[in-house]
Amino acid sequence: MxxxxxxxxxxxxxxxxxxxxxxxxxxxxxxxxxxxxxxxxxxxxxxxxxxxxxxxxxxxxxxxxxxxxxxxxxxxxxxxxxxxxxxxxxxxxxxxxxxxxxxxxxxxxxxxxxxxxxxxxPVFALDGTVVNLDSRVVTVNGSEVEFTHREYELLETLIKNKNIALSREKLLHLVWGYDYMGETRTVDVHIQKLRKKLHWEQRIKTVYKMGYRLEVSP
The missing domain is CATH 3.40.50.2300 (Response regulator)
Known part of the structure; x- marks a missing residue:
């Protein structure tokens, strides 16, 4: 939407x-x-x-x-x-x-x-945030925001699966790959960083006992 x-x-x-x-x-x-x-x-x-x-x-x-x-x-x-x-x-x-x-x-x-x-x-816009999926440039209210490689990959994964609940395990698979052996806590930490940088506290929803969902519907 x-x-x-x-x-x-x-x-x-x-x-x-x-x-x-x-x-x-x-x-x-x-x-x-x-x-x-x-x-x-x-x-x-x-x-x-x-x-x-x-x-x-x-x-x-x-x-x-x-x-x-x-x-x-x-x-x-x-x-x-x-x-x-x-x-x-x-x-x-x-x-x-x-x-x-x-x-x-x-x-x-x-x-x-x-x-x-x-x-x-290839542009995704939401609440003042604009993500160019080709150039991988992200701006918030007109100012460019820097992301680590994993932070950006997580952001892009959420955008491509908007309004879909993704488990922590699924996010680990999609963003970190098959061979990543870290704890799912890694996902939580990166989600918190995205919320803070993008001011998306009300957009990246926690799905109880599962994972997260980027909510783009009003």
Whole structure:
């Protein structure tokens, strides 16, 4: 499931989008003006941004220029003119939806963009943490965080098996290999290090008498 930023100054529309995204399993952050959204973009990572154009403070056309490369944007706006659509798409928007809109169509468009991005990008984002699975670079709130080889391997294993409970023995097998003869306490120590570095105390769940699970559902 994706963590999505909603930038919409009409409270009722903002809440409607958030409610429907929550119902299908996504998590949301809601802001109501361009300046507030800019502060969020400086400190957090999002799988997708849904953005109005006519906003208090920075408008959508200005705001999209501050979005991190690779983060998809859907414009959701009353500005339905062809020139506005062309401008929005040229500025980098992945889709352009004109108000009024049908919620079912919006959800379908969101799913289409997320599927396209997930196929194209080896990036995992959650709660301000961004993991590039190709470069093995991890950032938290925009700052790079260093990991040992085993810490990163454990992190990648949890990501690839997100929402799946993994026993300590299974994690030892996947991360340390067949010939690793250490105690399962090693897994506990490394899990604690990941939680601390990523601020994922509420994301890496302890599964009683078994092991751990990376929980990405809201």
């Amino acid at each position: 994706a963590h999505i930023l909603i930038v919409e100054d009409e409270l009722a529309i903002n809440d409607l989008i958030a409610m429907n995204l929550d119902l299908v399993g996504h998590s949301c952050e809601q802001v109501y003006n361009g300046n507030e959204a800019l502060e969020c973009l400086k400190t957090n990572a999002y799988a997708l941004i849904i953005m109005d154009i006519m906003l208090p403070g920075l408008d959508g056309f200005q705001l999209i220029q501050h979005v991190a490369e690779g983060t998809p944007v859907i414009f959701l706006t009353a500005m339905g003119g062809l020139s506005d659509k062309v401008k929005g798409l040229k500025l980098g928007a992945d889709d352009y939806i004109v108000k009024p809109f049908e919620t079912v169509e919006l959800l379908a468009r969101i799913d289409a963009v997320l599927r396209r991005i997930q196929r194209a990008s």
